[in-house]
Amino acid sequence: MDSLLVSPGDVVVTDFGIYQHWSFVSDAVCSKGKPMLISATKRNGTVKEETWDIVTQGKNTYITKVQQIKPIYEVLKTARSQIGKWTYSVESKNCEHFVKWASGLEVSSTQVVNTTAGLIAGAALVGVVAENPKFVHFVGGALLVGGIFLALTRASEKAAVE
Template sequence: MLISATQRNGTVQEESWDIVTKGEHTYLTEVTYDRPVPEVLEVARSQIGKWKYSLTDRNCEHFAKWATGLKMSSTQVVAGATGAVLGASLVGLCSENPKFAKFLGGALALGGLAVLATKAVEKK
């Protein structure tokens, strides 16, 4: 069973591994925290049906960090926002006649690459 916050249901649920992963290949990543596991489970379960999912400030990474007692943050959100700003800035600096579509394209391209670069790496 997994306790997770997903956009699929908009909140925290405790569901089977297969339902959450939809049969896709998954792997565990190591996170260092001080909170005892029984307390992490208690804290996580306290949010079942209460947590309001938001991609930018209350996503699965925020939830996992919050439940383990770590600072609520998301490396993917920060990287995406930073990449988007840098991408739009590069378009402004490098283009003679920048249009909205070019700014948007630069923001999406660099923001997307930044998010992909922060994805957890599977250890073999």
């Protein structure tokens, strides 16, 4: 965070290994002077506005480009309207869904879509190449390829403005 210059309304992505967590930079700061973040998390089961350190847990975090069609004050107001109300679901109401919803965009999650495609492709691949596949082979192939697809699904870093 020390070298990352963020502004209210920016969308930051935190790398948690196999998945990424999406958050809005708030217009509020914590007692340490760091920006607060608004996001939907499985950890909370809902939307919360929390300190930078709690949300990012010291992991690599960067700004990503999200084409917001609403003004920043409205995006933040919309995001805050779901604090304690949004019911987190990895499949349909995760952090990426939340950011896109509050931004006024089509609600979708590339992480969910690509992982699902990978699971299907992995199971299908086992069916095509294995001579006498067992159920465990289909599950293993699905998890392997689904995990690869998820790992390859990364939000791009917003180019620095010079």
